[in-house]
Amino acid sequence: MDRNAPVGVFDSGIGGLTVAREIMRQTPEERIVYFGDTARVPYGSKSQDTIVRYSRQIIRFLRTKGVKAIVIACNTASAYALEIVAKESDIPIIGVVNAGARAAVSATRNGKIGVIGTEATVRSGVYTKVMQEMRPDIEVTGKACPLFVPLVEEGLWHDSVTDEMASRYLTPLKGRYIDTLVMGCTHYPLLRSTLRRLLGDEVTLVNPAYETAIELKELLKAHGLNRNPEDPLEGEKYQFYVSDLAEKFTDFATSILPDEVKETQKINIEEY
Amino acid sequence: MDRNAPVGVFDSGIGGLTVAREIMRQTPEERIVYFGDTARVPYGSKSQDTIVRYSRQIIRFLRTKGVKAIVIACNTASAYALEIVAKESDIPIIGVVNAGARAAVSATRNGKIGVIGTEATVRSGVYTKVMQEMRPDIEVTGKACPLFVPLVEEGLWHDSVTDEMASRYLTPLKGRYIDTLVMGCTHYPLLRSTLRRLLGDEVTLVNPAYETAIELKELLKAHGLNRNPEDPLEGEKYQFYVSDLAEKFTDFATSILPDEVKETQKINIEEY
Structure with missing residues (x-):
């Protein structure tokens, strides 16, 4: 080659x-x-x-x-x-999954990791599988955020509607006390500032890219x-x-x- | 045949x-x-x-x-x-376009018609063309509503986020005093009650289906x-x-x- x-x-x-x-x-x-x-x-x-x-x-x-x-x-x-x-x-x-999973596993302190992604990515359970192969006691909570891609593609990166949807999507993850969030869709890093604001500084955001x-x-x-x-x-x-x-x-x-x-x-x- | x-x-x-x-x-x-x-x-x-x-x-x-x-x-x-x-x-x-256009032209009283649809449908200008062939003095205002399809597919038919987006999309149409609105995408009739509430009873909603x-x-x-x-x-x-x-x-x-x-x-x- x-x-x-x-x-x-x-x-x-x-x-x-x-x-x-x-x-x-x-x-x-x-x-x-x-x-x-x-x-x-x-x-x-x-x-x-x-x-x-x-x-x-x-x-x-x-x-x-x-x-x-x-x-x-x-x-x-x-x-x-x-x-x-x-x-x-x-x-x-x-x-992008393996690298993202590895970074999340080494970032977490309490072993509770959230993964946001498309419906298909979350349904696949692949992040959970890969992360638990690395460290079986990791607790992974997945949440599909199907409106994030169209919101990003419409340019609503900083917008009250995006805030509202992000707040709904993140609620169950906050309820599980995650300390690390994998942005499991390549569009999501463009919403980083919204995610950061809603989750606070104590949650590490992992960008698999x-x-x-x-x-x-x-x-x-x-x-x-x-x-x-x-x-x-x-x-x-x-x-x-x-x-x-x-x-x-x-x-x-x-x-x-x-x-x-x-x-x-x-x-x-x-x-x- | x-x-x-x-x-x-x-x-x-x-x-x-x-x-x-x-x-x-x-x-x-x-x-x-x-x-x-x-x-x-x-x-x-x-x-x-x-x-x-x-x-x-x-x-x-x-x-x-x-x-x-x-x-x-x-x-x-x-x-x-x-x-x-x-x-x-x-x-x-x-x-679906011709039938929808014909119904809108016969419904309007003030000659001002709004058309909502996907980015591609609105960009094509096809509703304007067909309606003005029927009646050249018709004034058509098109507005793309790219988030409506994902919102409908997520089941948010009656939801504050859908209300907010609909309100933004309809504002320019209200400003043109339309009395007839073509729901120019087959998903949109599922948002009929939201559109009806925001536009009031004086606007006729045309369903091309x-x-x-x-x-x-x-x-x-x-x-x-x-x-x-x-x-x-x-x-x-x-x-x-x-x-x-x-x-x-x-x-x-x-x-x-x-x-x-x-x-x-x-x-x-x-x-x-």
Whole structure:
């Protein structure tokens, strides 16, 4: 495998850009091919079957770009598809769940961890499973927050309606005295200040995007796959592909990534 | 064409069941094959390209079921795909927009009509175009209400958060002194009581689902395609297909249709 090859990163839409951003920060030498499945977003209300099928299509697409490793930058796809697709693959594939779970387990002091995510992520129970494998006495309380994604996508990051919904979603978690909360959906870090205000300073907020970028860095090193920053770049360092609405994606990506995104290409993912 | 053949009805998901329900009420003799694209819902935030491609796939699927006519029970797909797919088809295809527009134009007294819908439906300007073709002096104010679909799907039909969002969405329409409001998304009739309370009794609420069922009835008669209720039924009178989460769909359909839905079949719509 070519060390100079790009890393593939995919998500159901735009949320995974928070993971791409962390990878750009922590391993600035790496090239990235990002795919956002904007035609079929959201994944959080779909079945495992469908999520696995979509993930396989995306992985086949990313392989056509010669990626050396793949990051599933979507909690729902990590929850349902990672274990299956990783077994089928001859290049390393990691997801956001393991890194997020590990960080939460090392952050908690009282052993009570909350996980917020989409309906599908919470239903999967994957965070509980992974965290209890690390430390069996951990008590995990999951809470699906299905309105957070549409609220974030509407730009209501600081809004009374978002406050009200967040307050309802967090009530059962506060009742369990959690001291650590996993933001188990890539959109949620954009609501960090609301969550912080409602939970107070004593609760640690875990952002799996950050942890995943660290895991990727270590993985590439362990496999001798980390890119030499002195090797020549062929073509764009960062490439962006979506299944719909390329221009809207370009605008959003430019607003959250460190550098301007020049172009996003739309592809028909159903052909892969 | 066989008069005994079923009518095809499709939507991006569950919302079109409000149209199917009206068809069942107004033409109880007709057989229906319903398809809900629950894997790729919502359509309201997608591009025209994608909506047309998805609509063509669904029409190809419905044709395999031998339908004699098709109702696009989705405002967004009607707005973007109807004109294109109707031209390609040798069986009649109708959408919800024309019937809704006609009812609004005949209901208004002051010529000021509001249209609420998804981002894509409102952006298309299709209601304005169709209504102004009928009566050029009509003043149409469109307002996208992107959070209504997730709020309805979360069951928050009567809730302070829905009230607050509805109040924000309706403010510009009230400022234009509309006397008629088209509920331009099949989910919205489920918020009828909230809309009614905020707008007052002087504003007429138009439900395109109801108007579409009337249009279908007249169309079948005009083409000599209305089913003879005495003809024998082969198989189930009403058949339901989705692209994901068949059981959840069955539960929802049973809750809003007059009779229990026994079974929903999941198909891979990408193969059509």
